[in-house]
Amino acid sequence: MHDSLDLSPDSLVVAAGRPERERDAAVNPSVVLSSTFVGTGPLGPGDRGYGRYANPTWEAFEEVLGRLEGGTEPALLFSSGLAAVSAALSLVPLGGAVVMPGHSYAGTVQMAAELAEKGLFALRLVDVTDTEATLEALSAEGRAADLLWLESPTNPMLGIADLPVLISAAREAGALVVVDNTFCTPLIQQPLSLGADVVLHSVTKYLAGHSDVVLGALVARDAGLRDTLHHHRTIHGAIAGPWEAWLALRGVRTLALRIERSQASSQILAERLATHPAVERVRFPGLPDDPGHQRAKAQLKGFGSILCIELAAAAGRSGADNADALVQALRLWVPATSLGGVESLIERRRRHLAEPESVPENLVRLSVGIENVEDLWADLSRALDALPRP
Numbered sequence: 001m002h003d004s005l006d007l008s009p010d011s012l013v014v015a016a017g018r019p020e021r022e023r024d025a026a027v028n029p030s031v032v033l034s035s036t037f038v039g040t041g042p043l044g045p046g047d048r049g050y051g052r053y054a055n056p057t058w059e060a061f062e063e064v065l066g067r068l069e070g071g072t073e074p075a076l077l078f079s080s081g082l083a084a085v086s087a088a089l090s091l092v093p094l095g096g097a098v099v100m101p102g103h104s105y106a107g108t109v110q111m112a113a114e115l116a117e118k119g120l121f122a123l124r125l126v127d128v129t130d131t132e133a134t135l136e137a138l139s140a141e142g143r144a145a146d147l148l149w150l151e152s153p154t155n156p157m158l159g160i161a162d163l164p165v166l167i168s169a170a171r172e173a174g175a176l177v178v179v180d181n182t183f184c185t186p187l188i189q190q191p192l193s194l195g196a197d198v199v200l201h202s203v204t205k206y207l208a209g210h211s212d213v214v215l216g217a218l219v220a221r222d223a224g225l226r227d228t229l230h231h232h233r234t235i236h237g238a239i240a241g242p243w244e245a246w247l248a249l250r251g252v253r254t255l256a257l258r259i260e261r262s263q264a265s266s267q268i269l270a271e272r273l274a275t276h277p278a279v280e281r282v283r284f285p286g287l288p289d290d291p292g293h294q295r296a297k298a299q300l301k302g303f304g305s306i307l308c309i310e311l312a313a314a315a316g317r318s319g320a321d322n323a324d325a326l327v328q329a330l331r332l333w334v335p336a337t338s339l340g341g342v343e344s345l346i347e348r349r350r351r352h353l354a355e356p357e358s359v360p361e362n363l364v365r366l367s368v369g370i371e372n373v374e375d376l377w378a379d380l381s382r383a384l385d386a387l388p389r390p
Contacts, residue, residue: 009068009187010256016067017060017249029060031246053234057242061249062217065207068186069199069219073226076218076233077245081182081202082107083238084216088178088198089115089147090232091225096121096146099137099170101128101161103154105180105202106354112149121146128152129159129292134166138173145173150196151180152189152299153292156308156349156365158283160292163299167195182206182340187259188302197221198229205340206305208251209258213244258342258370262305265373269366270307272377278326278387280319280362283308305368306339308349310360315388319362322387323348326364329383332375339367344376 007015019025035051048054058077065075078084085108092098100112102125109125116123124137128150138145148170152161163179170177178198179191185206191199201207203215220226233239270284285296286303296303311322326346327335333346345367349355368376 012067013064013187013252013255017064029057029246029249031242032056033242052237052239055240055242055245057245057249058240061203061245061252064249064252065186065201065203065217066219069181070186070190070192071199071219071221073220073223076220076226076229077203077240077248078216078218078233079238079240080214081105081200081204081216082111083233083236084200084202084218085111086236086238087229087232088149088200088218091176091178091198091228092121092147094120097124097141097143098122098147098149099124099126099134099145099175100149101126101151101154101159102356102358103128103157103159104149104151105155105182106352106356108149108151108180109356110354127159128154128161128166131162131165134161135169138170138175145170145175147176147178149178149180150191151183153183153285153296153304153306155183156306156355156359156363158285158290158292158306158308160285160295160299162295163189163191163196164194167191171195183304183306184300185255185259187256188300188304192219192221197225203248204338206259207255207340208248209255209341210247210251211338211341211343213247213251215240215244215248259302259305261370262368263302265370265376266305266307266368267303268373269368269377269380273307273309273380276381276384277389278312278314278322278384279309280312280390281310283310283363306365307368308363308365311362311364311387312390313362314390317388319360320348320350323362323364325387326383329386330379332371332379333366339365341367342370344369344371 037048043049062074126134177196179196180200182202199219201217274282284307285292311319313319
């Protein structure tokens with residue numbers, strides 16, 4: 001009934017993906033636990049057929065995300081974010097070339113590097129905040145790139161790419177464009193509207209929002225590209241479980257409220273952290289002196305809920321030592337990886353062996369949740385105040 005309405009995203013997260021309105025019908029989609037579906041004769045478009053091809057519980061979530069991203073096709077749900085990354089990288093022809101930010105999610109860079117080592121494609125890592133260098137990489141080594149991978153803000157350095165310019169140049173050069181939109185969600189940024197071919201999400205993070213599922217998703221620009229990615233999912237088997245899909249659908253219903261709350265708290269915390277003597281640097285595009293502030297202000301509908309701080313060295317202790325001490329001293333913030341849940345998470349990123357060496361040892365990433373901001377600040381300031389002063 002709502003399909004013909006011009007709904008804003010914060011209404012779509014609630015209204016889309018619902019069952020047909022019939023008397024005594026359920027308001028919410030059911031969890032469909034079936035490995036196969038009834039049918040005879042040749043399988044045609046829209047036939048489910050088998051549990052690896054489709055599931056009604058996936059389809060409800062896929063409708064919501066596809067509409068949120070402004071696509072003409074439903075999304076495709078995968079068993080994890082990296083399963084979605086694998087499917088997106090499968091679009092690169094054998095012997096092709098991929099341009100990718102060096103500060104993309106570490107798992108993405110690691111996968112791309114391993115595929116490149118096997119000779120599947122050439123990998124050109126760039127500082128995506130340097131627009132000219134990224135444009136040059138599209139045609140480096142005498143070969144045009146086949147795929148431009150974008151992440152903005154980058155994880156964890158929070159660099160902001162000039163998406164309109166880079167996407168336009170890549171399409172003009174004949175390269176496909178994939179944008180990881182996990183940090184922003186479609187409520188803050190819609191890359192398809194800028195010309196991207198595929199948008200990727202770690203559904204585990206903001207979309208599901210409760211740190212209780214591992215899922216990924218892709219949204220394709222057109223039906224042909226979606227069919228290609230759907231075939232990859234079907235043949236490689238990286239399908240979602242129906243329970244996880246149902247939890248993600250339930251989680252996405254509150255996405256707008258969670259983003260509104262966590263974004264507001266992030267801005268307050270970033271401004272306060274910027275004045276604390278134990279903090280050497282705050283990385284957050286919402287701060288006026290952040291290198292990506294003007295770009296983010298022009299491109300985004302908000303500055304997100306992730307911020308990073310770099311701890312100062314003091315009293316014979318390194319910034320990394322102080323970063324570890326900070327994380328261990330916190331009581332409300334949860335020391336754990338991942339992001340986008342209702343709880344506030346914090347970690348020193350270089351504790352991960354796969355994190356690039358260009359990420360500072362003293363960098364701490366904070367994923368701001370929906371707790372009371374004064375409680376979050378009290379916990380942070382108490383732990384920071386206990387650190388030795390520079």
